[in-house]
Amino acid sequence: MEKLGIGIVIREMQSxxxxxxxxxxxxxxxxxxxxxxxxxxxxxxxxxxFQNYQQPKAAFFVVEEQERIVGCAGIAQLENYKGNVCELQKMYFLEEARERGLGAKLIHICHTCALDFGYEYIYLETLPYMKAAQKLYLKTDFKYLQEPMGDTGHYSCSVWMLKSIRSLVTD
Structure with missing residues (x-):
C-alpha cells in the first residue's frame, strides 16, 4: 500500500x-x-x-480516496503474444480523480511491478478520442505503434502504445 496524501492510498485489489x-x-x-x-x-x-489477477506475473491496484475507490489499473501477460510483454489493463478513474497526478502515480506503480515480474515491455490499447489518457501515456514514455500486439479481443480500441521497461522513471 502506498499513501499519497490525506485519505488517498494505492493498494492491491482485494476480493x-x-x-x-x-x-x-x-x-x-x-x-x-x-x-x-x-x-x-x-x-x-x-x-x-480479483480472481483473474491471481495468476503469475499479474497484479491489480485500486486508488482509494477517503475509503472510496476512485481509480484502478492492472498488469498481466499480454494475451496471445509470445514475447515477454505485459499489458496495462483497465486503467480508469472517476471524473473527480482525474488530472490530479493519480494516474501517473498508478502507472509508475504498475511499471515497478512489471519490472519486478521481469517483463521487458508494457503494452496498452485505448480509443482515439481518449486524448487525456494518451497525453498521460506519452508523458510516461509510451510510444505509438502502427498495429496491435497480441489479441486482447478489444477490437474497438484502435490506438496501441508500447513502453520499454528499461525506460522506467525513478523517483
Missing part, C-alpha cells in the same frame, strides 16, 4: 472490491461513450477481476 471496481469501470466507459462491445465493457472477467 471484496470486485463489485465496486466493475461498477467504476462501467460508469467511466458509459460516461466516455465507449462502445459496449470490443472494449473492456464486454470483458467477461470484469465482475471477477
Amino acid at each position: 471484496t472490491d470486485n463489485e465496486k471496481v466493475a461498477m467504476l469501470i462501467r460508469k467511466v466507459l458509459v460516461e466516455l461513450g465507449v462502445p459496449k462491445v470490443g472494449t473492456a465493457y464486454a470483458d467477461t472477467s470484469l465482475d471477477q477481476l
Whole structure:
C-alpha cells in the first residue's frame, strides 16, 4: 500500500472490491461513450477481476480516496503474444480523480511491478478520442505503434502504445 496524501492510498485489489471496481469501470466507459462491445465493457472477467489477477506475473491496484475507490489499473501477460510483454489493463478513474497526478502515480506503480515480474515491455490499447489518457501515456514514455500486439479481443480500441521497461522513471 502506498499513501499519497490525506485519505488517498494505492493498494492491491482485494476480493471484496470486485463489485465496486466493475461498477467504476462501467460508469467511466458509459460516461466516455465507449462502445459496449470490443472494449473492456464486454470483458467477461470484469465482475471477477480479483480472481483473474491471481495468476503469475499479474497484479491489480485500486486508488482509494477517503475509503472510496476512485481509480484502478492492472498488469498481466499480454494475451496471445509470445514475447515477454505485459499489458496495462483497465486503467480508469472517476471524473473527480482525474488530472490530479493519480494516474501517473498508478502507472509508475504498475511499471515497478512489471519490472519486478521481469517483463521487458508494457503494452496498452485505448480509443482515439481518449486524448487525456494518451497525453498521460506519452508523458510516461509510451510510444505509438502502427498495429496491435497480441489479441486482447478489444477490437474497438484502435490506438496501441508500447513502453520499454528499461525506460522506467525513478523517483
